[in-house]
Amino acid sequence: MTMRQIGLSIYPDHSNEKQDELYLLLGEKYGFTRIFMSMLEAKDVAATEKKFKRIIEFGNKHGFSTTLDISPHIFESLEISYNDLSFFKKLGAAAVRLDQGFNGITEADLSYNPEGLIIELNMSNDTGYLDNILSYQANKPFLYGCHNFYPQVGTGLEDGFFERCSKRFKTRNIHTAAFVSSQNGTQGPWNVNDGLPTRESDRYLPVEVQAKSMFMSGLIDDVIIGNAYASEEELKKLGELNRYKLSFSIDTVPVINEVERKILLNENHYRRGDSNALVARSTESRVKYREIPNTPHDNDCEFESGDILIGNDGFGVYKNELQVVLKPHKDSRKNKVGSIKEEELPLLKYLYPWTKFKFTN
Numbered sequence: 001m002t003m004r005q006i007g008l009s010i011y012p013d014h015s016n017e018k019q020d021e022l023y024l025l026l027g028e029k030y031g032f033t034r035i036f037m038s039m040l041e042a043k044d045v046a047a048t049e050k051k052f053k054r055i056i057e058f059g060n061k062h063g064f065s066t067t068l069d070i071s072p073h074i075f076e077s078l079e080i081s082y083n084d085l086s087f088f089k090k091l092g093a094a095a096v097r098l099d100q101g102f103n104g105i106t107e108a109d110l111s112y113n114p115e116g117l118i119i120e121l122n123m124s125n126d127t128g129y130l131d132n133i134l135s136y137q138a139n140k141p142f143l144y145g146c147h148n149f150y151p152q153v154g155t156g157l158e159d160g161f162f163e164r165c166s167k168r169f170k171t172r173n174i175h176t177a178a179f180v181s182s183q184n185g186t187q188g189p190w191n192v193n194d195g196l197p198t199r200e201s202d203r204y205l206p207v208e209v210q211a212k213s214m215f216m217s218g219l220i221d222d223v224i225i226g227n228a229y230a231s232e233e234e235l236k237k238l239g240e241l242n243r244y245k246l247s248f249s250i251d252t253v254p255v256i257n258e259v260e261r262k263i264l265l266n267e268n269h270y271r272r273g274d275s276n277a278l279v280a281r282s283t284e285s286r287v288k289y290r291e292i293p294n295t296p297h298d299n300d301c302e303f304e305s306g307d308i309l310i311g312n313d314g315f316g317v318y319k320n321e322l323q324v325v326l327k328p329h330k331d332s333r334k335n336k337v338g339s340i341k342e343e344e345l346p347l348l349k350y351l352y353p354w355t356k357f358k359f360t361n
Contacts, residue, residue, distance in 0.1 A: 002175055004243040005213060007034025007224035009179075009196070010059075012042045012051045012189055015228065023229050028062045030239030034177075035059050035066040036146075036224050038189040045078050049091065050236060056092040065094035067120055067146070069189075073098055082106060089115035097146050101129055108136035111143055116259060122178065124148040124157060124198070129267045130172065145169040149179040149196040149226040151188050156200030166219035168359050177222035180210035182234055185227030196226025201346075208237040209343050214351040215243045229331055246350055246357040250308065252338040259292045260310050260337045263322055264359055271324075275353040279309070279323040282357075286311065286321035298336040304328050306340035307347065308359070324351065 006029045010020050024035070037052065056066045067072060068088055073301050074080070080087050088096050095118035098107065111117045111133075121130065123145040134140065147165070150156040157165070162178075169176050181195035181203055195203045202210040207225060214220040225238070241247075252264070269282040297311040303309060307325040311318040315333035323334065326348065338359070340348070 067095040104132035108138035111139035147178040147198040153194035179226035181229035184231040187228040289320040309334040
């Protein structure tokens with residue numbers, strides 16, 4: 001199984017080297033292992049080599065692998081042959097990302113480069129681009145995919161388009177990556193920076209919520225913060241995120257009792273396989289806590305999507321069963337014990353039958 005990673009972005013043509021180093025040290029502290037670095041602005045070989053090599057080598061010493069974002073004109077401006085990627089290897093890079101494509105056979109040939117560099121392909125196109133490359137017998141283990149990011153507000157990918165593009169790579173077992181946007185970062189490759197997400201719907205969300213959605217979609221292996229510099233709090237939250245298990249940040253009601261708090265926060269939850277449209281049911285707690293009383297409270301309102309309910313003493317054998325509301329309804333036999341935070345409600349679409357999940361507050 002491909003292990004999921006989190007990454008940072010560095011822009012040596014716009015940044016301060018000391019700040020970059022401090023940023024990478026913070027990233028190392030919180031479990032980041034990838035660096036995305038744009039070379040699209042590079043013009044001078046000597047200056048580029050000196051500047052990029054130092055920060056890449058620093059990253060390598062601290063457990064990072066670096067992907068350099070390049071395009072066909074970079075080969076021309078740096079006078080590099082498509083047949084010789086030794087310049088990028090000399091810099092210490094682990095991969096090069098082709099921001100713009102070639103003709104299929106060129107990408108296939110690049111995947112056999114003797115330097116052993118991974119070739120990352122631009123994923124943000126719903127075309128037969130990948131299949132064309134694979135048809136030329138590309139060296140598949142050395143092909144990765146990575147989406148674009150979009151600095152201009154309103155221009156990020158629509159969710160449905162993002163999913164279609166991603167599935168083209170994921171169904172062919174290609175390692176994938178996409179970008180989320182820091183709400184603190186102001187630095188990117190261009191002089192317009194309204195955030196740097198892949199998906200437009202992510203642009204103004206907390207960075208950990210963006211990442212949860214990416215990982216829980218099952219379509220993205222690596223999540224990279226597109227803009228620099230993310231705050232330490234953002235890095236910490238992303239570092240603490242469970243990349244494999246669905247989790248919801250919640251607010252609890254003031255009168256939640258002891259048994260409800262235990263059920264809510266201490267138990268392992270999964271949605272029953274015989275799913276319905278009204279609620280997602282986690283039923284093991286009703287067995288474990290069947291002898292524990294649960295007095296009715298917060299049970300006379302209409303429950304909304306994202307509310308979390310636990311059966312009270314009036315619910316018979318369903319007492320102490322936990323449910324997540326999917327459709328509004330009323331039922332006085334259930335106590336409202338909390339609600340999923342509004343910005344995380346879109347994550348409910350990943351609560352499939354048998355999905356394991358947890359709550360944090």
